[in-house]
Amino acid sequence: MNDRNYKGFLYLLPALLFLGIFMVYPLIDVVIYSLEEGYNFASGNFNGYGLYNFKYVLHDPFFIQALKNTSIIVIITVPLSTLIALLISLGLNSIKPFREFLQTLYFLPYVTNTLAVGLVFMILFKKTPYSDGLVNLLINSLGYSSVDFIEGPYAAKMFVMCFYTIWIVMPFKILILTSALSSVNKDYYNAARVDGTSRFRIFYKITLPMISPMIFYLIITGFIGAFKAYSDEVAIFGTNLNEAGMNTIVGYVYDMLYGDSGGYPSFAGAASIILFVIVFTITVINLLISKNKVNV
Amino acid sequence: MKVTLQNLTKVFPGRNKQVSEDVIAVNDFNFEIPDGKLIGLLGPSGCGKSTTLNMISGLEKPTSGKIFFGEEDVTDLSPELRGVGLVFQNYALYPHLTVKGNILFPLQNLKKDKKLTKEQMNEKVEYVSKLVQIDELLERKPSELSGGQQQRVAIARALVKMPKILLLDEPLSNLDARLRLQTREELRRIQKETGITTVFVTHDQEEAMSISDMIVVMNKGVMNQYGAPQEVYEDPKNLFVAKFLGTPPINIFYGSVRSGALYIGKTEVMKAPGLDDREVYVGVRPEGFIINENGPLSCDLERVEVMGRDTSIVARHNYFTGAFIRAIISSEDAPRSDLKTVSFSLKKNKTYIFDKITEERLYLEN
Amino acid sequence: MENLNQENKKRKIYNNIKTGLTYFFLAFWGIIVLFPFYWMLLTSVKSYGSYNSEYIPAFFTLHPTLQNYKEAFTAVPLFGYFINTLIFTLVTTGLMLIITLLSAFAFARLNFPGKNVIFLLFLSLMMIPNELVVITNYVTITNLNMRNSYPGLILPSVASVFFIYLLKENFEQVPEEIYKAAKVDGTSDLKYLFKVLVPISRPTVITIIILKVIECWNSYVWPRLVTDNPRYFLVSNGIQEIRENGFGRENVPAMMASVVAVSIPLIILFLIFHKRIMEGVSRGGTKG
Numbered sequence: 001m002n003d004r005n006y007k008g009f010l011y012l013l014p015a016l017l018f019l020g021i022f023m024v025y026p027l028i029d030v031v032i033y034s035l036e037e038g039y040n041f042a043s044g045n046f047n048g049y050g051l052y053n054f055k056y057v058l059h060d061p062f063f064i065q066a067l068k069n070t071s072i073i074v075i076i077t078v079p080l081s082t083l084i085a086l087l088i089s090l091g092l093n094s095i096k097p098f099r100e101f102l103q104t105l106y107f108l109p110y111v112t113n114t115l116a117v118g119l120v121f122m123i124l125f126k127k128t129p130y131s132d133g134l135v136n137l138l139i140n141s142l143g144y145s146s147v148d149f150i151e152g153p154y155a156a157k158m159f160v161m162c163f164y165t166i167w168i169v170m171p172f173k174i175l176i177l178t179s180a181l182s183s184v185n186k187d188y189y190n191a192a193r194v195d196g197t198s199r200f201r202i203f204y205k206i207t208l209p210m211i212s213p214m215i216f217y218l219i220i221t222g223f224i225g226a227f228k229a230y231s232d233e234v235a236i237f238g239t240n241l242n243e244a245g246m247n248t249i250v251g252y253v254y255d256m257l258y259g260d261s262g263g264y265p266s267f268a269g270a271a272s273i274i275l276f277v278i279v280f281t282i283t284v285i286n287l288l289i290s291k292n293k294v295n296v
Numbered sequence: 297m298k299v300t301l302q303n304l305t306k307v308f309p310g311r312n313k314q315v316s317e318d319v320i321a322v323n324d325f326n327f328e329i330p331d332g333k334l335i336g337l338l339g340p341s342g343c344g345k346s347t348t349l350n351m352i353s354g355l356e357k358p359t360s361g362k363i364f365f366g367e368e369d370v371t372d373l374s375p376e377l378r379g380v381g382l383v384f385q386n387y388a389l390y391p392h393l394t395v396k397g398n399i400l401f402p403l404q405n406l407k408k409d410k411k412l413t414k415e416q417m418n419e420k421v422e423y424v425s426k427l428v429q430i431d432e433l434l435e436r437k438p439s440e441l442s443g444g445q446q447q448r449v450a451i452a453r454a455l456v457k458m459p460k461i462l463l464l465d466e467p468l469s470n471l472d473a474r475l476r477l478q479t480r481e482e483l484r485r486i487q488k489e490t491g492i493t494t495v496f497v498t499h500d501q502e503e504a505m506s507i508s509d510m511i512v513v514m515n516k517g518v519m520n521q522y523g524a525p526q527e528v529y530e531d532p533k534n535l536f537v538a539k540f541l542g543t544p545p546i547n548i549f550y551g552s553v554r555s556g557a558l559y560i561g562k563t564e565v566m567k568a569p570g571l572d573d574r575e576v577y578v579g580v581r582p583e584g585f586i587i588n589e590n591g592p593l594s595c596d597l598e599r600v601e602v603m604g605r606d607t608s609i610v611a612r613h614n615y616f617t618g619a620f621i622r623a624i625i626s627s628e629d630a631p632r633s634d635l636k637t638v639s640f641s642l643k644k645n646k647t648y649i650f651d652k653i654t655e656e657r658l659y660l661e662n
Numbered sequence: 663m664e665n666l667n668q669e670n671k672k673r674k675i676y677n678n679i680k681t682g683l684t685y686f687f688l689a690f691w692g693i694i695v696l697f698p699f700y701w702m703l704l705t706s707v708k709s710y711g712s713y714n715s716e717y718i719p720a721f722f723t724l725h726p727t728l729q730n731y732k733e734a735f736t737a738v739p740l741f742g743y744f745i746n747t748l749i750f751t752l753v754t755t756g757l758m759l760i761i762t763l764l765s766a767f768a769f770a771r772l773n774f775p776g777k778n779v780i781f782l783l784f785l786s787l788m789m790i791p792n793e794l795v796v797i798t799n800y801v802t803i804t805n806l807n808m809r810n811s812y813p814g815l816i817l818p819s820v821a822s823v824f825f826i827y828l829l830k831e832n833f834e835q836v837p838e839e840i841y842k843a844a845k846v847d848g849t850s851d852l853k854y855l856f857k858v859l860v861p862i863s864r865p866t867v868i869t870i871i872i873l874k875v876i877e878c879w880n881s882y883v884w885p886r887l888v889t890d891n892p893r894y895f896l897v898s899n900g901i902q903e904i905r906e907n908g909f910g911r912e913n914v915p916a917m918m919a920s921v922v923a924v925s926i927p928l929i930i931l932f933l934i935f936h937k938r939i940m941e942g943v944s945r946g947g948t949k950g
Binding site: 006007008009011012014015018019021022023024025026027029030033041084087088091092094095098102103104105106107108109110111112113114115116117119120121122123124128130131132133134137167170172175176179224228230231234238239250253254257258265268269272273275276279 | 681684685687688691692694695696698699701702705714715716717718719760761762764765767768769772773774777780784787790791792793794795796797798799800801802817818820821823826851876879880882883886887897898901902905906912914917918921924925928929931932936939940943944
């Protein structure tokens with residue numbers, strides 16, 4: 001028996017080792033960092049413990065901007081992408097020919113490199129001396145004048161950002177929703193049809209309650225994912241997000257850690273803990289709502 | 297409401313390379329379901345009975361042929377306009393609604409001039425829930441009900457809008473044996489009380505025989521026979537129907553007709569006036585055997601099973617198609633179980649002759 | 663009856679319109695999904711001169727050229743980025759697989775004190791966002807002098823709680839009797855794991871491998887933190903580098919050629935394994 005006990009840990013050893021070093025220890029350490037005031041990365045000295053780092057971050061205009069950008073992205077993309085994904089999945093669920101083909105096609109963006117495709121999006125939207133870009137051409141053809149989506153007004157940049165974010169998250173949501181929809185027993189629909197239920201009522205009274213757990217799952221993961229937005233922003237606007245005015249909270253964390261403005265792990269730690277608290281709170285609220293609303 | 301099926305055919309196109317041939321699920325169906333009767337669609341699985349039901353409900357479109365409700369041609373009508381009630385094999389109760397919510401559901405769909413007030417709806421719900429005896433359970437969720445109770449809710453939901461026709465797909469197959477017996481009586485009572493023309497699908501011949509006014513026996517998409525249960529049992533048109541109906545099943549022997557007499561093996565078992573010489577199957581119902589020391593059919597006795605009033609005799613015969621012959625006789629006539637052989641003569645009206653090739657019934661001249 | 667027939671006709675027309683609109687809508691989204699891919703491919707075969715002379719970009723080209731691909735692989739060290747990414751992906755996936763297999767086996771089949779508590783702790787780690795731990799990891803790797811090195815790139819991402827969980831669930835579906843039979847026959851645990859469990863759970867193992875490969879091929883944030891020497895850049899960082907500093911003047915066709923080159927391996931992987939990938943992701947993938 002003893003031999004067995006020892007063996008179990010032996011098998012777990014590599015996982016425990018790596019998770020310990022790269023997950024558990026950092027988790028404790030980041031809290032310590034965030035409380036160490038005036039920490040100097042080079043010398044490793046600090047003045048004492050306190051909440052100064054949090055105060056600093058919360059008053060930093062770059063962080064405020066990042067928080068605002070992130071919030072806008074979250075508020076726009078999470079409901080919108082879930083809604084569009086729901087519409088697409090309902091569409092997919094109602095057709096037979098081409099269904100599997102389209103399902104596969106829609107999933108394609110999931111496997112692509114976000115930096116690579118982001119570059120294409122930038123080209124499509126960007127105004128250059130040579131050309132106003134394809135999207136502007138489209139806008140021109142509708143009778144409006146060109147907009148610089150990449151270096152122009154905030155709203156235009158935010159539009160591109162949200163558009164790209166939705167494009168990126170859509171495959172996952174469509175996949176989850178189509179499989180949720182197809183797992184609803186067809187007999188429910190047949191029963192409702194025989195009873196003369198209108199399409200809207202079928203959707204509202206049968207489909208929606210049946211897939212509501214999955215919708216809530218998507219909303220929760222959507223919130224978490226969108227709050228952690230970063231690479232997609234880099235893909236469109238480049239690494240200097242502060243200059244573009246498009247930084248996100250995660251971007252702020254990395255900037256504090258590394259690069260020209262870097263070398264402040266304490267500020268980075270404080271910012272990442274603030275992010276965690278926000279995400280955690282929203283997740284808990286979501287879960288509470290879903291407990292009341294979701295029918296199983 | 298009378299239902300007429302006219303040359304009804306359903307072909308499912310071959311879907312992929314493995315099954316490239318079209319599947320004829322229902323082949324040229326013709327029959328009439330009289331108003332107010334309970335009809336059992338009976339057949340082994342895959343015989344097309346559920347497809348037939350789905351075509352009556354409108355969930356599936358026939359490839360060709362027509363369906364009439366009364367005098368109306370409803371072939372092209374979508375299901376919601378047909379006014380049918382449908383009970384699914386797995387009940388398909390909406391899990392997130394209460395029993396009452398489930399029963400109310402079809403009523404809430406009615407629109408315009410058919411729209412009901414709250415009171416009218418409640419009245420109807422009360423009526424059907426009393427009818428199927430679930431009025432105590434209205435506030436429960438389906439998951440809190442037993443299988444039998446769910447079944448009743450499903451029937452109530454189908455009945456609440458007073459459908460012209462009630463359709464049930466294997467309504468009893470998800471229940472355990474005891475409940476099945478009880479529920480089928482219940483079904484019969486509800487149908488009698490409402491007088492709604494009812495069609496139900498089943499693979500259980502006993503179930504169909506016991507409660508139907510009429511049964512339709514189907515095999516491989518073809519309607520084999522249609523009639524009152526007893527009539528079909530006593531006068532099967534072909535070998536399949538004879539084999540499918542009855543427990544214990546009919547006993548089939550290899551036989552032949554030679555110069556006006558029916559032989560099993562080398563023994564003449566009865567006269568066969570009016571039949572040409574040919575190879576045949578001889579079917580004898582278990583109750584068609586008479587113990588007779590001088591009877592023509594001599595079998596090796598395997599064992600004797602006393603079942604109270606009746607006795608079942610298990611025996612062997614070289615020209616029997618299966619393993620054991622099973623004969624049921626009155627216990628008073630039972631032979632001693634230590635005998636090696638037992639001889640029977642056959643009741644004429646319980647013995648059927650089928651052509652060996654076509655498997656169609658051959659009728660004797662009187 | 664007349665009324666019913668009319669109503670029926672109306673519904674049929676309505677249904678046809680609805681189906682038509684559905685296909686239109688679905689096709690529209692299909693175009694949105696595909697267009698960026700088409701555009702990158704198209705632009706990558708336009709010559710530098712013709713691309714820049716098009717004020718209105720052409721939707722096709724009659725003179726495709728592979729010049730841009732040559733440029734992409736010569737003017738910037740794209741090939742080096744590929745090799746780095748390949749090494750990174752292979753080693754990370756390999757190590758991850760060994761760690762995951764061993765841990766999943768331990769949780770699924772072995773008995774040891776505190777097993778359930780440890781498993782629960784593992785599960786709770788799934789909720790920890792990467793952003794929270796990346797700071798210390800960055801400091802750790804820097805202090806270990808592993809910046810701009812393969813170990814620095816690879817080590818922090820070799821343990822995946824989610825995959826351990828997925829595989830453990832799968833292992834547990836294999837009847838325990840087989841394990842007991844193997845024990846009675848004197849099969850060692852490791853042999854049982856690799857000769858019995860892994861072959862039986864092959865679909866899940868393959869799914870895990872593919873998902874990890876995708877993750878590795880696309881990883882950007884961590885490599886960016888720990889590498890500033892282009893010799894160690896992965897393709898994502900390479901793309902970013904190309905975008906910001908590459909090809910002198912804005913050579914969009916060459917950029918697109920490198921983007922196509924970077925995207926192709928994964929698209930091929932997707933074309934072969936799309937069923938597996940989609941099934942794996944829908945079984946509890948995380949990204950969104």
